[in-house]
Amino acid sequence: KAGVTQTPRYLIKTRGQQVTLSCSPISGHRSVSWYQQTPGQGLQFLFEYFSETQRNKGNFPGRFSGRQFSNSRSEMNVSTLELGDSALYLCASSSGGGAGELFFGEGSRLTVL
Amino acid sequence: AQKVTQAQTEISVVEKEDVTLDCVYETRDTTYYLFWYKQPPSGELVFLIRRNSFDEQNEISGRYSWNFQKSTSSFNFTITASQVVDSAVYFCALSGPGGGSNYKLTFGKGTLLTVNP
Numbered sequence: 001k002a003g004v005t006q007t008p009r010y011l012i013k014t015r016g017q018q019v020t021l022s023c024s025p026i027s028g029h030r031s032v033s034w035y036q037q038t039p040g041q042g043l044q045f046l047f048e049y050f051s052e053t054q055r056n057k058g059n060f061p062g063r064f065s066g067r068q069f070s071n072s073r074s075e076m077n078v079s080t081l082e083l084g085d086s087a088l089y090l091c092a093s094s095s096g097g098g099a100g101e102l103f104f105g106e107g108s109r110l111t112v113l
Numbered sequence: 114a115q116k117v118t119q120a121q122t123e124i125s126v127v128e129k130e131d132v133t134l135d136c137v138y139e140t141r142d143t144t145y146y147l148f149w150y151k152q153p154p155s156g157e158l159v160f161l162i163r164r165n166s167f168d169e170q171n172e173i174s175g176r177y178s179w180n181f182q183k184s185t186s187s188f189n190f191t192i193t194a195s196q197v198v199d200s201a202v203y204f205c206a207l208s209g210p211g212g213g214s215n216y217k218l219t220f221g222k223g224t225l226l227t228v229n230p
Contacts, residue, residue: 033216043204043220056217088156094216102216104150104158 002027004093004105012111018079021108025072025093031055032074033102034066037088046089049074078110086112115140117207119221126195127229134190134224136205142166144210147181147188148218152202164188195228202226 005024013019025032034046045058049068066076072093078085088109092102116139126132138147149161162172164181172179176193192199202225206218 031216033218035218035220042222043206043218045217045219048216050216058217090156090158092158092216101160101163102158102218103160106155106157109156 004091004103006089006091006105006108008108009106010109010111012113013081014113015081015083017081018077019081019110020075020077021089021091021110023074023076023091023093023105025074025091026103029093029095029103030072031094032068032072033092033094034074034076035090035092036060037090037107038084038086043090046076081112083112086110115142115145115207115209115219117205117219117221119203119205119224121224122222123225123227125227125229128197129194130228131191131193132195132226132228134192134203134205134226136188136190136221138186138188138205138207140207140209142210146208148206148208149179149188149190150204150206150220152204152223154201158204161190192226195226197228197230200226200228 007022031050033048035043037043047066048056052068063079068074088107090104090107092104094102118137145166147164150158152158169181178191180189202223204223205221208218
């Protein structure tokens with residue numbers, strides 16, 4: 001079965017712009033989580049959605065937002081981009097029940113100039 | 114707050130050597146879950162194992178084995194007879210007791226394992 005698909009894989013933006021990243025979970029999975037990975041901070045949890053509701057949120061400013069659609073696909077948006085937002089953004093999906101085994105996509109690599 | 118420490122930043126071994134990756138965690142939860150993930154150069158995190166806090170049995174899966182010791186808050190990972198394909202960054206992670214907190218993983222900084230032929 002198809003894995004987690006993230007688009008775009010690579011993108012370059014300039015400071016002040018905004019960006020939207022997309023994640024299609026594994027078919028049947030209802031939970032989607034987002035993580036930011038940087039060399040300095042490592043992997044950090046952004047937020048998690050289950051059945052279109054945000055269940056958990058990490059410690060990121062309000063410029064980082066997300067949503068989940070009825071088909072479980074999810075998007076995250078970062079507004080007013082800063083240089084420090086350059087990172088690999090990873091999406092993970094799970095069935096949503098019990099202790100989560102997360103299946104990760106290959107990520108979207110964002111470079112902010 | 115939860116915390117995961119992987120003290121080994123980089124490890125380099127020669128093929129067929131055994132290697133152990135250390136993981137120490139901190140949490141106030143009595144129920145929690147521990148994970149190991151592998152990240153090859155492609156970037157995708159590959160799930161290796163999940164352990165709940167009530168199951169301290171060691172586990173072996175082929176060349177991989179895990180040693181969970183609640184008394185020392187450690188969850189170490191051993192690769193026996195390492196191979197070049199094992200070269201990757203390995204992450205240890207911790208999550209909370211239930212509901213949405215299951216999916217909020219706290220990751221360690223990772224250990225870069227290089228297996229040389």
